[in-house]
Amino acid sequence: xxxxxxxxxxxxxxxxxxxxxxxxxxxxxxxxxxxxxxxxxxxxxxxxxxxxxxxxxxxxxxxxxxxxxxxxxxxxxxxxxxxxxxxxxxxxxxxxxxxxxxxxxxxxxxxxxxxxxxxxxxxxxxxxxxxxxxxxxxxxxxxxxxxxxxxxxxxxxxxxxxxxxxxxxxxxxxxxxxxxxxxxxxxxxxxxxxxxxxxxxxxxxxxxxxxxxxxxxxxxxxxxxxxxxxxxxxxxxxxxxxxxxxxxxxxxxxxxxxxxxxxxxxxx
Amino acid sequence: xxxxxxxxxxxxxxxxxxxxxxxxxxxxxxxxxxxxxxxxxxxxxxxxxxxxxxxxxxxxxxxxxxxxxxxxxxxxxxxxxxxxxxxxxxxxxxxxxxxxxxxxxxxxxxxxxxxxxxxxxxxxxxxxxxxxxxxxxxxxxxxxxxxxxxxxxxxxxxxxxxxxxxxxxxxxxxxxxxxxxxxxxxxxxxxxxxxxxxxxxxxxxxxxxxxxxxxxxxxxxxxxxxxxxxxxxxxxxxxxxxxxxxxxxxxxxxxxxxxxxxxxxxxxxxxxxxxxxxxxxxxxxxxxxxxxxxxxxxxxxxxxxxxxxxxxxxxxxxxxxxxxxxxxxxxxxxxxxxxxxxxxxxxxxxxxxxxxxxxxxxxxxxxxxxxxxxxxxxxxxxxxxxxxxxx
Numbered sequence: 315x316x317x318x319x320x321x322x323x324x325x326x327x328x329x330x331x332x333x334x335x336x337x338x339x340x341x342x343x344x345x346x347x348x349x350x351x352x353x354x355x356x357x358x359x360x361x362x363x364x365x366x367x368x369x370x371x372x373x374x375x376x377x378x379x380x381x382x383x384x385x386x387x388x389x390x391x392x393x394x395x396x397x398x399x400x401x402x403x404x405x406x407x408x409x410x411x412x413x414x415x416x417x418x419x420x421x422x423x424x425x426x427x428x429x430x431x432x433x434x435x436x437x438x439x440x441x442x443x444x445x446x447x448x449x450x451x452x453x454x455x456x457x458x459x460x461x462x463x464x465x466x467x468x469x470x471x472x473x474x475x476x477x478x479x480x481x482x483x484x485x486x487x488x489x490x491x492x493x494x495x496x497x498x499x500x501x502x503x504x505x506x507x508x509x510x511x512x513x514x515x516x517x518x519x520x521x522x523x524x525x526x527x528x529x530x531x532x533x534x535x536x537x538x539x540x541x542x543x544x545x546x547x548x549x550x551x552x553x554x555x556x557x558x559x560x561x562x563x564x565x566x567x568x569x570x571x572x573x574x575x576x577x578x579x580x581x582x
Numbered sequence: 583x584x585x586x587x588x589x590x591x592x593x594x595x596x597x598x599x600x601x602x603x604x605x606x607x608x609x610x611x612x613x614x615x616x617x618x619x620x621x622x623x624x625x626x627x628x629x630x631x632x633x634x635x636x637x638x639x640x641x642x643x644x645x646x647x648x649x650x651x652x653x654x655x656x657x658x659x660x661x662x663x664x665x666x667x668x669x670x671x672x673x674x675x676x677x678x679x680x681x682x683x684x685x686x687x688x689x690x691x692x693x694x695x696x697x698x699x700x701x702x703x704x705x706x707x708x709x710x711x712x713x714x715x716x717x718x719x720x721x722x723x724x725x726x727x728x729x730x731x732x733x734x735x736x737x738x739x740x741x742x743x744x745x746x747x748x749x750x751x752x753x754x755x756x757x758x759x760x761x762x763x764x765x766x767x768x769x770x771x772x773x774x775x776x777x778x779x780x781x782x783x784x785x786x787x788x789x790x791x792x793x794x795x796x797x798x799x800x801x802x803x804x805x806x807x808x809x810x811x812x813x814x815x816x817x818x819x820x821x822x823x824x825x826x827x828x829x830x831x832x833x834x835x836x837x838x839x840x841x842x843x844x845x846x847x848x849x850x851x852x853x854x855x856x857x858x859x860x861x862x863x864x865x866x867x868x869x870x871x872x873x874x875x876x877x878x879x880x881x882x883x884x885x886x887x888x889x890x891x892x893x894x895x896x897x898x899x900x901x902x903x904x905x906x907x908x909x910x911x912x913x914x915x916x917x918x919x920x921x922x923x924x925x926x927x928x929x930x931x932x933x934x935x936x937x938x939x940x941x942x943x944x945x946x947x948x949x950x951x952x953x954x955x956x957x958x959x960x961x962x963x964x965x966x967x968x969x970x971x972x973x
Contacts (some may be wrong), residue, residue, distance in 0.1 A: 440819050444766045455823040457814040487813075539813055554850040555812045557823030560857075582767050582827055 332449030430467035431504030451581035487542020607866020671713035756793030852968035870924030
């Protein structure tokens with residue numbers, strides 16, 4: 315991968331100042347060609363001036379977009395632009411920039427890697443300790459958060475007539491695992507790295523969940539599991555998350571089997 | 583057929599059948615009895631997994647369960663285990679695992695802690711324990727570094743092999759003391775490689791079981807690990823990634839994964855033990871909690887609230903519940919009694935209170951002993967069912 319041009323879109327809901335701070339950080343890094351905000355039903359005084367697209371339907375005002383619908387709206391706007399970078403970084407506004415070693419990421423990426431997604435690992439991720447020496451590794455089991463998507467994969471999914479993230483999975487239960495299934499089944503790959511790294515500022519959810527119009531953390535966790543299981547059963551006919559994860563693991567192992575030269579990139 | 587050959591002949595069968603061998607914490611006499619009965623009814627091995635605090639040799643003062651010494655405990659089990667299906671599996675044997683401080687509240691020196699561990703192990707071996715789990719990891723909190731802890735492990739292993747009959751025993755190594763720190767597969771492999779190299783250099787065989795984290799962690803009366811919650815847990819790996827990876831490592835070295843802290847896992851997670859192929863898993867405090875709850879329910883249903891007061895005062899005052907609490911715990915007094923009640927079953931005062939309760943409720947048609955046993959049996963059977971003991 316000789317060049318690595320990338321755009322960034324931040325999902326905002328009623329946290330204008332937090333969002334703008336993140337935007338300024340991203341802009342000052344000079345790595346992004348386009349930086350913008352996708353708004354998921356903020357009230358008027360909390361809409362960032364960097365907003366490029368917003369959804370303010372009544373359901374969105376009531377419930378927000380959450381991660382999957384927010385990311386899908388961002389992707390949709392991005393793909394409708396006259397030109398795009400090769401990659402799109404999507405991130406929630408409660409993200410704190412930890413590391414931004416883009417040049418090293420470029421150097422670490424193998425040109426032959428069929429990259430669909432790169433997941434920046436948070437500073438406290440246990441996976442950081444088992445990344446291959448190049449600080450980038452193949453995996454399928456990442457938690458939801460910021461993600462970099464390749465335009466190639468987004469186009470592939472568009473040709474399949476579907477969104478990249480499942481909008482029916484409202485709270486994003488195993489959303490990245492679900493994505494990994496489509497990635498590996500389509501002979502793309504998913505990478506984790508700490509060369510670009512973000513943390514989640516949990517205080518926003520803890521202290522401003524009423525402003526963000528979401529539930530407090532423990533209630534959100536209960537609903538994530540309850541609604542997530544219903545989504546899982548409806549979509550895949552599976553009763554528990556481990557069943558989906560196991561399916562994805564098999565698809566991943568098959569990808570490694572048919573790409574043996576990439577096995578040294580496996581996170582283990 | 584003696585116990586050692588029974589275990590070694592039965593274990594391949596349960597591996598073939600993809601049964602996860604259950605290890606039961608002997609939290610009370612009734613739990614021990616029900617375990618033996620179930621193993622003999624099913625004609626399949628179930629382990630009893632006493633820690634040194636629960637059961638300890640007479641010379642060191644015995645444990646808190648029934649005030650049994652190891653000698654008493656082994657006799658109790660062997661006298662009842664007519665089919666030899668009950669596996670005696672010492673859990674967490676190593677320095678400081680019996681006690682950390684001496685009578686004057688001074689931390690026991692490393693030398694003394696090792697000598698006590700060896701004395702305990704020597705008795706275990708002489709009494710025919712089937713499996714010994716060597717775990718010197720408490721040293722990490724008491725001034726030993728990782729190299730020192732590995733040296734302790736090899737020293738204990740070598741000591742056990744030097745004992746008469748020590749070479750016939752099945753060994754288990756590893757620690758679960760730092761349970762919230764996940765076992766990262768490649769790091770776990772590197773550590774095992776170091777242990778294996780040291781064992782080979784001393785011409786000692788590899789252990790049969792290796793304790794590795796599978797995303798389980800017991801606090802209060804629930805399992806808070808990632809294998810239990812089914813949602814991402816900060817700092818913990820996805821069990822669907824971690825478990826297959828560590829099983830591959832175990833296969834590579836010819837050792838078997840032993841899971842600790844499987845208590846309170848939801849049914850989905852229990853079902854996956856067989857599907858993943860986890861060879862063995864331990865459950866301990868949950869069975870004690872179940873028995874305590876059954877006692878409290880009998881007393882409440884029969885309006886014998888004096889029992890709850892007497893029992894509760896003893897348990898709350900005993901402070902054994904403290905180590906189980908979450909840092910931000912909202913546990914009520916009732917929760918604490920349920921968490922730690924079993925530590926006090928053998929206290930004289932509580933035994934007398936239970937006898938009085940039995941006598942008081944007998945006229946109401948309640949059989950305390952039977953009710954306790956039913957609760958225990960139901961709880962153990964729950965695990966056996968998911969672990970494949972019933973086909």
